[in-house]
Amino acid sequence: MQIGILAVQGAFLEHEQMLSRLGASCFEIRQKSDLTRPMDGLILPGGESTAQGKLLRDLGMLRPLQEQIEKGLPVFGTCAGLLLLAKEIQNDTRRHLATMDMVAVRNAYGRQLGSFSAEAAFDGLGTIPMTFIRAPYIESVGAGVRVLAVVEDRIVAARQGNQLVTAFHPELCSDPRVHRYFLDMIRARQGVGCHAASLVFESSEKACYPC
Amino acid sequence: MGSNRWELNRNLAQMLKGGVIMDVTTPEQARIAETAGACAVMALERIPADIRAAGGVSRMSDPKMIKGIQNAVSIPVMAKCRIGHFAEAQILQAIEIDYIDESEVLSPADDRYHIDKTKFDVPFVCGAKDLGEALRRINEGASMIRTKGEPGTGDVVQAVRHMRLMQTEIRRLVSMAEDELFDAAKQLQAPYELVLYVHEHGKLPVVNFAAGGVATPADAALMMQLGAEGVFVGSGIFKSGNPEKRAAAIVKAVTNYQDAKMLAELSEDLGEAMVGINEQEIELLMAERGK
Numbered sequence: 001m002q003i004g005i006l007a008v009q010g011a012f013l014e015h016e017q018m019l020s021r022l023g024a025s026c027f028e029i030r031q032k033s034d035l036t037r038p039m040d041g042l043i044l045p046g047g048e049s050t051a052q053g054k055l056l057r058d059l060g061m062l063r064p065l066q067e068q069i070e071k072g073l074p075v076f077g078t079c080a081g082l083l084l085l086a087k088e089i090q091n092d093t094r095r096h097l098a099t100m101d102m103v104a105v106r107n108a109y110g111r112q113l114g115s116f117s118a119e120a121a122f123d124g125l126g127t128i129p130m131t132f133i134r135a136p137y138i139e140s141v142g143a144g145v146r147v148l149a150v151v152e153d154r155i156v157a158a159r160q161g162n163q164l165v166t167a168f169h170p171e172l173c174s175d176p177r178v179h180r181y182f183l184d185m186i187r188a189r190q191g192v193g194c195h196a197a198s199l200v201f202e203s204s205e206k207a208c209y210p211c
Numbered sequence: 212m213g214s215n216r217w218e219l220n221r222n223l224a225q226m227l228k229g230g231v232i233m234d235v236t237t238p239e240q241a242r243i244a245e246t247a248g249a250c251a252v253m254a255l256e257r258i259p260a261d262i263r264a265a266g267g268v269s270r271m272s273d274p275k276m277i278k279g280i281q282n283a284v285s286i287p288v289m290a291k292c293r294i295g296h297f298a299e300a301q302i303l304q305a306i307e308i309d310y311i312d313e314s315e316v317l318s319p320a321d322d323r324y325h326i327d328k329t330k331f332d333v334p335f336v337c338g339a340k341d342l343g344e345a346l347r348r349i350n351e352g353a354s355m356i357r358t359k360g361e362p363g364t365g366d367v368v369q370a371v372r373h374m375r376l377m378q379t380e381i382r383r384l385v386s387m388a389e390d391e392l393f394d395a396a397k398q399l400q401a402p403y404e405l406v407l408y409v410h411e412h413g414k415l416p417v418v419n420f421a422a423g424g425v426a427t428p429a430d431a432a433l434m435m436q437l438g439a440e441g442v443f444v445g446s447g448i449f450k451s452g453n454p455e456k457r458a459a460a461i462v463k464a465v466t467n468y469q470d471a472k473m474l475a476e477l478s479e480d481l482g483e484a485m486v487g488i489n490e491q492e493i494e495l496l497m498a499e500r501g502k
Binding site: 007008009010011012013014030031046047048050051054055058059079080091092106107110111112113115116117131133134169172 | 223304
């Protein structure tokens, strides 16, 4: 399995480290020529969505990635990645990939003093640690979108078919469950039994510490 | 500041990685920086080159001016306070700045003590010339480090010197036997626990950016190849002929710092770079402030 990680700006290294712990291999996407490599899944990391969106456009990657996502490529966006995928952003005129049917709010908890960590239920995974850094949340979702986690009445994780988003940063915690959930999405698309595969991954994992 | 707050502050610096933080003096410049792809802006009344030219005591910027920039952009806004001036830092925290730069670019307020940054909830970035300085600042509560370089000169030589020295010292710690680390901590004048961290991880416990004298896409790529995790550009952008184009080019150079072909394209037709001063020509070495 090869997972492409958008590496134009932000915390992409943390995703690479998490994937390598889970035994999945990945490569960095920094320019258009990187998109010629076979890719089973795509991760859009945290960072600044304005910087990432601008670089996606300028480097000619916006349209090709949009097409691949629309064709069903499994994609996982955290924080800025969520904003890249949002069809609507309530307090910003900029739109980027705009493939997921939801309305997001940027810097929804305010400036850095509003950043926080929490523990909350994630659909099917139990309670997981969540780190919110100048985070967005999801104001509302369309009919095809399933809400996966809610913190203080705000939607902070959701899925629409092949697209998974979190307003928080699973890559900053040592808890690998959300990433494993994404790998299961990829395997399901490839027609491999999810349960057996995730057991194999479990055994290759290193010790896991709380956030 | 609890350990959770420190962690959240360290995390914000992680989000800035691979990005460019630009000095801006007006809301208009801040918007240009954001549009060009800056991952944060540093709000200040005068950029380092002008501080250098004007001389005199240089202080924290007017909070009203900083708020104007906060309102103009959606990316994180940083601002500088003087070394040791914790009251300026308290004011910056009160206006909810995203990052405070306890900076040698301003005139130091205290020639002995830095701010006890563990007393604050907002994050701090501090300059360092070598590993010992970096670890002392982290011990005081800094959640991000940058090289000092020599601000306002457009001369990258000192940023290179500081980054190389830091990386050399890190490699040296990694290669040491564990029982040698106690003495290394003594030599570096840094806490043993942080020295041990560097020995085990081969890097600082916080994000490390390059700053001071970066003026071209090539400068930015050089610093990234030397191990910087991102770049501050101060006077280099708005003291140049075509700020919009230069800013966007430096942003792309940081993303694709290993692709010489792309760097060549990015370096074309940028107009005049900031004039710059060589380190031998300046009388005031800002990097020598606060050790």
